[in-house]
Amino acid sequence: MNANNIMTYSLFVIINVVLLSGLVSCNETEEILTVARTPAEYEKQEALWFIWNPYDHKQGKSNSEVVSQLLKITLESQKVVLAVADSLVYKDALNYLSPDVRTHDHLHFAFIPSIQFWARDMGPVFVMLEDGQLGVTDFEFNLWGYADSSDPDNLVEEAFDRKAAEYLGLPTVKSNIISEGGNREINSQGVLITVEKVEAERNPTLTLTELEEEYSRVLGIQKTIWLKEGLKEDEHTFLGPLETNEGFRAYTTVTTNGHIDEFARFVNDSTILLAQVDSLQLASNDPIAIENHRRLEENHEILKKATDINGNQFKIIRIPMPDSVFVDMGPGDEVYDYIKTLDYQSGIEFPAGQTIKVVAAASYLNFIIANKVVLGQKYCRGDCPDRIKKQDLKAEQILQHAFPNRKIYMMDALPINLGGGGIHCITIHQPAI
DSSP states (O other), rough: OOOOHHHHHHHHHHHHHHHHHHHHTTTTTTTTOOOEOOOOTTOOOOEEEEOOOOSSTTTTTHHHHHHHHHHHHHTTSEEEEESSSSSSHHHHHHHSOOHHTTTTEEEEEEEOOOOOHHHHHHHOOOEEEETOOOOEEEEEEEETTTTTTTOOHHHHHTHHHHHHHHHHHEEEEEEEEEOOOOOEETTTTTTEEHHHHHHHOOOOOOHHHHHHHHHHHHOOOOEEEOOOOOGGGGGGGGGGOOEEETTEEEEOOOOOSOGGTTTTEEEEEEEEEEEEEOHHHHHHHOHHHHHHHHHHHHHHHHHOOOOOOOBBBBBEEEEEEEOOOOOEEOTHHHHHHHHHHSSOTTTTOOOOTTTTEOOOOSSSSSEEEEEEEEEEEEEEOOOOOOOHHHHHHHHHHHHHOOTSEEEEEEEOOOOHHHTTTTTTTGGGEOOOO
16 A cells, blocks of 8 residues: 555554454354365356455556456356445445446445455355355465564455455354465365465465365365465565566565466366466576476476376366566555565665566466456557567467357456456455355
């Protein structure tokens, strides 16, 4: 949150921390709930959830414009729940959205306190209970490793899933581990793909076996596939800027340290899309591309040996990695004003007051699956090079092949990417019962 927003939200945060501190167990039933499974994103959905956030990661790059486009497309085929933090945010959404969107029969508003809009990570994790009813698994949260769990902002965000469950009248299943939805890919058979580096970093006192046992208990997971590391440009910002082949250093943008939904996704029970660095990217001697290639191919080897719950190997389809996207940021940009406050483990001193380069969280894998459409990201804007056009087209064609019964929409989501994630990260799917 930039300096212009701090005063606006300070009282809001303080009030909600007090209120939410007493709500930790308000919606958890005393009976022991048994989770049967977690429905896959490609199964039938009751609704798609978004959170409205009126602030931008970079001045002139509108998050609201991207979200409004997503809403307009999704509302044509299914229900959407748009969470708003308070009456001021609600009014902002109404003022920004076009009349056909804000009055659509499929649009429902939910008043739930929040500061950010990354619904995939802090939103409700919908699970099917043993009795056939829907429930919500409540994981712990620590702002992706950027704050202590007692941080005032974190207390507001960590309670979002419980408040969403309360809004829907659903029981909650409590877990004491930290885990974000962007680092979990689950098929309908209960196979989980996740990134070891992220889950272990969030839960340093637990073994992988202990984590697997908890996934089984609170998500109904039957089998866990551990991939090693995520993308280089998704590393924690406080680790320090990345070297580039163009002679400058680029900061990551409050990123997650390697979420799975940036590079590998289930599209059905037997098929996985996996990002791939191409030969031209490697030939450019781009150190980011070179490291991504090493990590992705290591993960590819793991996936090639992995099997489903019946012992069958998965079909793996490779999809391009977009070229690195670098953008200037300076004072007044929300991300800049936050990352200048970080303590950098590399020992570098942030050049406060000076313009810096950041690397966007660009990915063709961070797409949204809805009932009748798939919404993807593209990177050609304006008079872009033919290479970028071809990358976008190839990614679109692969998505259409993977989802033959859904319409593919590709959109410019750079404003979202400049906050450390993509359009998949700002949604959470509510399965149909």
